[in-house]
Amino acid sequence: MKAPVTVLLMCLSVQLIAQPRDMAPLDVGKPASQDLIHRWNTAIQPDGRGLPPGQGCVSEGKRLYAKQCAACHGEEGKGGVYDVLVGRLPEGSFPFATEAGHKKTIGNYWPWPTTLFDYIRRAMPFLTPGTLSDAQTYSLCAYLLHLNDLLPENACLDADKLPKIVMPAQHRFVPDNRLQTSSVR
Amino acid sequence: MPQPSAFSRRRFLQLSALSSGVILAGQNTTADIRELGPWASPYGKRSRHETAVRDATGIVMQESETPQQALSGTITPSALHYERHHAGIPDINPDTHQLLIHGMVERPLTFSMADLYRMPQTCRTYFLECAGNGEHSFEVGEKTSPQKLCGLFSQSEWCGVALGSLLRETGLKPRASWLLAEGADACLLTRSIPVEQALDNVIVAYAQNGEAVRPAQGYPLRLIVPGCEGNMNVKWLRRIEVSDQPFMTREETSKYSDPLRNGTVRQFSFVMDAKSIITRPTYPMQLEKGWHEIRGVAWSGRGKVKSVEVSDDGGKSWHSADIQPPILNKSSVRFGLLWNWDGTERILTSRATDDTGYVQPSVKELIAIRGKQSLRYHNNTMISWRVQPDGLVTYLRTD
Numbered sequence: 001m002k003a004p005v006t007v008l009l010m011c012l013s014v015q016l017i018a019q020p021r022d023m024a025p026l027d028v029g030k031p032a033s034q035d036l037i038h039r040w041n042t043a044i045q046p047d048g049r050g051l052p053p054g055q056g057c058v059s060e061g062k063r064l065y066a067k068q069c070a071a072c073h074g075e076e077g078k079g080g081v082y083d084v085l086v087g088r089l090p091e092g093s094f095p096f097a098t099e100a101g102h103k104k105t106i107g108n109y110w111p112w113p114t115t116l117f118d119y120i121r122r123a124m125p126f127l128t129p130g131t132l133s134d135a136q137t138y139s140l141c142a143y144l145l146h147l148n149d150l151l152p153e154n155a156c157l158d159a160d161k162l163p164k165i166v167m168p169a170q171h172r173f174v175p176d177n178r179l180q181t182s183s184v185r
Numbered sequence: 186m187p188q189p190s191a192f193s194r195r196r197f198l199q200l201s202a203l204s205s206g207v208i209l210a211g212q213n214t215t216a217d218i219r220e221l222g223p224w225a226s227p228y229g230k231r232s233r234h235e236t237a238v239r240d241a242t243g244i245v246m247q248e249s250e251t252p253q254q255a256l257s258g259t260i261t262p263s264a265l266h267y268e269r270h271h272a273g274i275p276d277i278n279p280d281t282h283q284l285l286i287h288g289m290v291e292r293p294l295t296f297s298m299a300d301l302y303r304m305p306q307t308c309r310t311y312f313l314e315c316a317g318n319g320e321h322s323f324e325v326g327e328k329t330s331p332q333k334l335c336g337l338f339s340q341s342e343w344c345g346v347a348l349g350s351l352l353r354e355t356g357l358k359p360r361a362s363w364l365l366a367e368g369a370d371a372c373l374l375t376r377s378i379p380v381e382q383a384l385d386n387v388i389v390a391y392a393q394n395g396e397a398v399r400p401a402q403g404y405p406l407r408l409i410v411p412g413c414e415g416n417m418n419v420k421w422l423r424r425i426e427v428s429d430q431p432f433m434t435r436e437e438t439s440k441y442s443d444p445l446r447n448g449t450v451r452q453f454s455f456v457m458d459a460k461s462i463i464t465r466p467t468y469p470m471q472l473e474k475g476w477h478e479i480r481g482v483a484w485s486g487r488g489k490v491k492s493v494e495v496s497d498d499g500g501k502s503w504h505s506a507d508i509q510p511p512i513l514n515k516s517s518v519r520f521g522l523l524w525n526w527d528g529t530e531r532i533l534t535s536r537a538t539d540d541t542g543y544v545q546p547s548v549k550e551l552i553a554i555r556g557k558q559s560l561r562y563h564n565n566t567m568i569s570w571r572v573q574p575d576g577l578v579t580y581l582r583t584d
Contacts, residue, residue: 026303028296028300028303028304029286029355030294030296031293031295032286032293032295033295036285036295037287037293040285040367040423043365043367043432046430046431046432047430095558096444096450096558096559097445097446097555097557097558097559098446098559099558102558104439109450110439111433112438114433115433115434115439118434119435122372122373122375123371123372123373123435126272129371129372129373130371169450172450173438173450173452174452175451176455177451178451178458179487182543184546184551184554185555
């Protein structure tokens with residue numbers, strides 16, 4: 001009866017000691033609560049996935065901007081201490097690689113409108129991030145896009161309208177191609 | 186004209202052999218009166234005579250630079266690791282911190298620190314380099330140190346759990362192709378990473394150089410993406426969301442992208458290409474004539490450093506430097522070359538080649554390919570130093 005006992009012991013040791021790479025899940029970690037996922041699931045994707053209900057308009061955005069944003073970004077998105085937000089370039093012009101002095105703005109550089117909502121709600125205002133409501137965030141997006149000549153003055157934005165705005169520089173963005181060669185690119 | 190004999194490997198070997206055979210003799214022991222020093226302490230400090238510090242800069246001190254000229258070897262002391270923050274350093278309690286993984290996964294899970302400690306530990310030495318390292322190279326004057334030119338580069342041994350192990354716990358839905366990593370800092374910084382890359386040696390790190398990751402480096406959890414720009418190595422990691430497309434966050438669109446001469450913008454330029462810098466002799470050193478070891482550090486985000494060459498004539502002739510082992514993947518090496526300064530003006534430059542055959546470009550070469558303003562990010566060009574006849578070493582702009 002010795003042989004079956006040895007086989008049994010071998011089976012046990014396989015279950016107790018395992019090489020991680022060959023393994024099934026270890027059952028470490030706890031099922032995430034729907035509440036936590038709901039609270040933290042705030043990222044917006046370029047097709048609009050993640051955008052919340054509600055809406056906001058240029059007019060409200062203008063009032064909010066003056067109160068919450070202008071101190072850093074300047075009146076109407078220019079002339080502040082921090083990033084310039086407003087400015088367009090002539091059709092076909094894109095001098096950022098070669099000419100000094102051009103500021104990358106929402107209107108001349110940002111490729112996706114959804115990034116605006118995601119970033120403002122996530123990280124702005126710089127000293128009090130997290131304080132803007134969804135409606136306020138929509139209205140700030142609307143105002144900034146209006147200042148960049150991408151929306152009329154009476155426009156409002158919601159989850160349906162925001163992703164449909166085509167940003168002027170979007171077609172210029174291409175994926176990294178450096179690793180296809182050992183030459184310098 | 187420089188003599189080839191200014192660089193001598195044989196001389197280096199002779200000196201090494203001599204130094205190991207020195208005998209101390211004839212000391213006057215009667216005058217050798219000694220004092221007891223302090224006893225052992227719970228947490229060590231460096232000598233009070235050591236003064237090298239990070240240089241904090243930015244309008245609201247959002248970054249600090251590693252003093253490259255003061256360091257030896259390849260591990261950056263954690264206290265001197267460069268910093269780049271987008272909304273300050275959060276104070277996180279590890280007992281309540283959790284990492285959420287959700288989205289296109291089979292089982293959305295949270296991991297506590299205790300959960301992560303249970304899992305197999307992966308330790309690797311990787312460099313971190315901010316994409317903006319060297320962005321001021323074409324603005325600064327000759328009185329510029331390696332710290333100011335190349336201070337957003339550091340290296341540590343990182344330990345934690347392979348991200349692949351965590352994704353095996355959650356499972357991945359068939360369409361999963363990108364994931365979003367999110368920090369718990371005030372701006373909840375986010376970056377997108379292809380799933381394929383996330384499974385390739387990415388570490389969810391809880392330790393740096395043998396102890397817990399420093400608060401400025403992401404305590405208690407930092408994503409380590411080998412060879413890739415610092416910004417992707419998300420600090421204070423609290424959430425990973427899996428999707429079927431990149432999220433196009435601000436940090437991967439309006440920032441950290443590279444406008445090119447042809448009017449396109451290179452996006453997701455993750456990998457930091459091969460680079461090197463001489464750290465000694467450099468500004469503000471004052472040289473005396475004779476033998477000096479030219480020393481520096483080299484790395485490549487593509488793989489291993491294969492060779493480093495040094496020139497003392499502005500790139501007309503190149504000499505192979507010695508590289509100190511170990512040579513690790515996506516990890517920096519120390520190089521050195523013994524050199525005899527004859528008192529004339531010399532231009533010192535280094536260039537790295539990695540095991541993919543990629544050669545670090547000169548400033549003129551990369552400007553011709555990408556455009557000078559494009560080098561705001563991902564500037565891996567050669568760095569030159571002028572040794573003046575009076576012995577002062579200064580930074581030499583070559584744009």
